[in-house]
Amino acid sequence: MNAQQIGAAMSKTHLWTFFVLALPAAAAAQQAVTHCDKEKAEKARAEFRLAMENREDGEWWDARDAISHLKKAADLCPDPRNLIPPTAPAPFFPKYTYIPFYFLGTCHVSLEEPPDALRYFHLSSCLGEPKRDEDATEDLDALAGGCLKQIVRHQRPNKQPPYFSEGVTAAKTRKEWKRSAERMWDSMQVWPEDGETTLISGRWTEPYVPRLHLAIALFELGCRQQACEQLKRSKLKELAAKDKSGKYDEEHKQMEQLAAKCSALPRTAGPENSWICQQWQCWLQKDRR
Amino acid sequence: MLKQLSKNSWKLVFAAGWFLTAALGQHQLMAQTNLETNAGVQFNFSTPGAGNMGLGGAFLALAFDASAAYTNPAGLSTITQPEWLVEARHWSYTHRFTDRGRIEGEEPVGGPNTPDTISGLRDGQDEDQVTGLSYFSYVYPRRDWALALYRHELVNFEANFSTFGAYLKQTRSQNTLGIPGTLDGRLASLRNHMEVDIVAYGGAASYRLGRGLSAGVALSYFDFTIDTQADRFLPELFAPPNFEDRLVNFQTQQGDDTDWGVAVGFLWESRQKTWSVGGVYRQGPDFAFQARSVPGIGAFLEFEPRERQATFIVPDVYGIGIAFRPTDALRMAFDVDRIRYSQLTDGFVDIFDIATLSPSQPPETDRFVIDDTNELHLGMEYAFLRHWPILTLRAGAWYEPDHSLRFEGENVGFGAVFRPRDDQMHYTAGVGIALRKVQLDAAVDHSDRVSVVSLSAGFRR
Numbered sequence: 001m002n003a004q005q006i007g008a009a010m011s012k013t014h015l016w017t018f019f020v021l022a023l024p025a026a027a028a029a030q031q032a033v034t035h036c037d038k039e040k041a042e043k044a045r046a047e048f049r050l051a052m053e054n055r056e057d058g059e060w061w062d063a064r065d066a067i068s069h070l071k072k073a074a075d076l077c078p079d080p081r082n083l084i085p086p087t088a089p090a091p092f093f094p095k096y097t098y099i100p101f102y103f104l105g106t107c108h109v110s111l112e113e114p115p116d117a118l119r120y121f122h123l124s125s126c127l128g129e130p131k132r133d134e135d136a137t138e139d140l141d142a143l144a145g146g147c148l149k150q151i152v153r154h155q156r157p158n159k160q161p162p163y164f165s166e167g168v169t170a171a172k173t174r175k176e177w178k179r180s181a182e183r184m185w186d187s188m189q190v191w192p193e194d195g196e197t198t199l200i201s202g203r204w205t206e207p208y209v210p211r212l213h214l215a216i217a218l219f220e221l222g223c224r225q226q227a228c229e230q231l232k233r234s235k236l237k238e239l240a241a242k243d244k245s246g247k248y249d250e251e252h253k254q255m256e257q258l259a260a261k262c263s264a265l266p267r268t269a270g271p272e273n274s275w276i277c278q279q280w281q282c283w284l285q286k287d288r289r
Numbered sequence: 290m291l292k293q294l295s296k297n298s299w300k301l302v303f304a305a306g307w308f309l310t311a312a313l314g315q316h317q318l319m320a321q322t323n324l325e326t327n328a329g330v331q332f333n334f335s336t337p338g339a340g341n342m343g344l345g346g347a348f349l350a351l352a353f354d355a356s357a358a359y360t361n362p363a364g365l366s367t368i369t370q371p372e373w374l375v376e377a378r379h380w381s382y383t384h385r386f387t388d389r390g391r392i393e394g395e396e397p398v399g400g401p402n403t404p405d406t407i408s409g410l411r412d413g414q415d416e417d418q419v420t421g422l423s424y425f426s427y428v429y430p431r432r433d434w435a436l437a438l439y440r441h442e443l444v445n446f447e448a449n450f451s452t453f454g455a456y457l458k459q460t461r462s463q464n465t466l467g468i469p470g471t472l473d474g475r476l477a478s479l480r481n482h483m484e485v486d487i488v489a490y491g492g493a494a495s496y497r498l499g500r501g502l503s504a505g506v507a508l509s510y511f512d513f514t515i516d517t518q519a520d521r522f523l524p525e526l527f528a529p530p531n532f533e534d535r536l537v538n539f540q541t542q543q544g545d546d547t548d549w550g551v552a553v554g555f556l557w558e559s560r561q562k563t564w565s566v567g568g569v570y571r572q573g574p575d576f577a578f579q580a581r582s583v584p585g586i587g588a589f590l591e592f593e594p595r596e597r598q599a600t601f602i603v604p605d606v607y608g609i610g611i612a613f614r615p616t617d618a619l620r621m622a623f624d625v626d627r628i629r630y631s632q633l634t635d636g637f638v639d640i641f642d643i644a645t646l647s648p649s650q651p652p653e654t655d656r657f658v659i660d661d662t663n664e665l666h667l668g669m670e671y672a673f674l675r676h677w678p679i680l681t682l683r684a685g686a687w688y689e690p691d692h693s694l695r696f697e698g699e700n701v702g703f704g705a706v707f708r709p710r711d712d713q714m715h716y717t718a719g720v721g722i723a724l725r726k727v728q729l730d731a732a733v734d735h736s737d738r739v740s741v742v743s744l745s746a747g748f749r750r
């Protein structure tokens with residue numbers, strides 16, 4: 001073996017070593033986010049049981065109450081990994097597999113809230129709930145498709161999606177970044193980013209740049225890498241370059257500030273591990289735009 | 290959605306509403322007077338905002354800027370960021386009044402040196418103009434509720450006009466008091482001056498109940514001033530009036546007062562905000578003033594000055610409207626407002642005390658009538674969203690039925706002065722320019738009786 005071949009072999013060794021050591025670490029990091037311990041699993045199960053008390057014959061009779069319990073369960077234990085067996089809300093009641101995101105989606109369907117339902121169905125799919133119970137989730141794809149159709153049905157080329165104005169308001173007035181990010185994603189399912197002037201409330205206007213606002217919200221939520229990726233995908237830069245009227249001035253300034261923060265991020269930073277960023281990883285994969 | 294408010298909260302809301310209604314409903318009902326000056330003027334109790342005006346005043350179902358604090362407080366829930374609105378208005382009033390001529394059907398006497406040559410009653414016309422800062426408000430919105438403060442100039446009115454004195458049925462007889470009567474030969478010549486100002490200071494709140502429905506309430510503190518004087522000159526039967534002498538008596542309506550008024554409203558928007566429906570009830574305040582009748586230096590017949598308390602009543606308003614917004618750029622709206630003008634004649638006051646001055650002639654105060662009316666408002670606006678800054682054009686119209694104080698009794702003189710007038714059609718137009726933080730709007734409202742120009746500016750952070 002000459003020196004070059006030895007170097008190549010060593011590089012391969014190093015590479016393999018990296019993968020052998022890093023992959024479990026990355027997997028462990030993800031498990032640390034989605035996986036739960038026994039104590040959390042028990043609490044999650046209790047909340048799940050309370051939620052399922054609202055379900056009868058496949059229908060929800062108090063979906064809002066169910067949502068509050070399902071959310072708590074999902075936050076405690078998104079991925080139970082066999083720690084939570086099928087649960088009955090009460091003796092002699094049917095048992096339900098622990099698939100909180102699927103049921104959250106169906107709750108929002110019953111409340112005629114297709115954007116929230118669609119996001120939960122995506123999470124259900126990303127977190128492997130169909131594998132946990134194929135029978136219960138056999139209609140998952142159909143429900144998700146139905147939600148998307150409902151959202152897109154209200155699209156009018158000359159009428160902005162209402163989600164965009166809600167998202168802008170959530171960010172600017174109340175700094176509710178989670179809500180803002182969700183609404184920007186919802187908005188893009190209806191209509192792609194095109195920079196056209198839209199009415200936010202009354203006669204006040206904003207340019208339709210949901211991807212920029214999504215990037216800003218994700219950065220505030222701590223999902224910095226995802227934020228920077230969305231910033232790169234935003235069309236604002238090219239729109240602002242073509243426009244001489246100054247209507248994008250405010251957004252252009254925001255974009256530059258965020259771009260500077262993205263530039264300052266270390267290149268070797270690993271994937272964000274917080275639960276919210278994991279959710280966004282799922283949703284951004286499912287983004288139809 | 291109703292579960293969002295706890296049972297205790299609902300009880301509190303109802304109790305507060307009952308208390309407010311009971312507290313604000315406790316006022317004496319003595320009302321306007323039979324002074325002829327009141328026949329020559331008509332008030333419009335305006336709603337604020339140049340944008341609103343440009344839309345023909347059809348704003349109940351839109352109500353999406355800071356003027357909603359007064360117009361329909363439920364609309365405050367549509368405002369998403371703190372904003373201010375300031376407005377200035379210029380009013381041009383045209384007063385029409387019975388000036389000269391002779392009652393229809395009676396032939397003029399004619400002859401040399403006599404003004405009795407006109408068959409039928411003739412109206413006179415005079416104009417006055419007023420300018421002022423008419424509205425200011427600030428809105429602070431949160432997620433499910435919003436608060437606002439405002440100052441609104443409900444009435445800013447001035448009238449100055451003189452009447453010649455029409456001839457009535459009789460020719461020779463003459464009421465030396467100059468007060469309209471059944472046996473008059475000629476009405477007195479009057480020199481009239483009237484100023485009325487009503488300003489509202491208030492606060493409003495709205496709450497989102499869910500499913501697109503919002504409710505709102507506004508509480509206003511009204512400040513009222515009235516200054517009216519009618520100088521009565523008794524002319525020769527066959528000579529023009531002389532406003533220099535023969536002032537037989539004069540009447541005044543003067544006072545300052547305050548009152549509270551409440552307004553409640555609702556607004557429902559469809560999920561896509563394509564359709565919206567809004568409604569409001571605005572309780573009109575009442576103000577006390579002093580009505581006096583005093584003999585003049587040229588009086589033929591002396592009498593004790595009379596002073597009575599009267600009430601200026603702002604009528605209650607019920608309104609409902611619908612709006613359609615098929616695209617972001619286009620909006621159309623239609624409102625119907627029921628104005629309770631008949632309230633103005635509750636407890637009508639005889640400023641002259643005719644029963645004492647002329648016992649054979651009944652005052653007939655119960656024969657003065659104003660009808661409730663239904664105003665119809667229609668408006669449309671189109672925003673050029675591809676233009677920067679945004680340019681918005683507005684047009685509208687509204688129908689104002691006649692709400693003149695009229696007399697339906699036997700007194701020929703009052704019958705000649707207090708006559709029904711024409712219904713009015715108002716035509717409105719407006720333009721707006723919108724930037725990201727500033728909006729400028731201008732509008733004009735024109736009718737035969739009043740023309741208004743409005744300029745408003747809105748600001749947000």
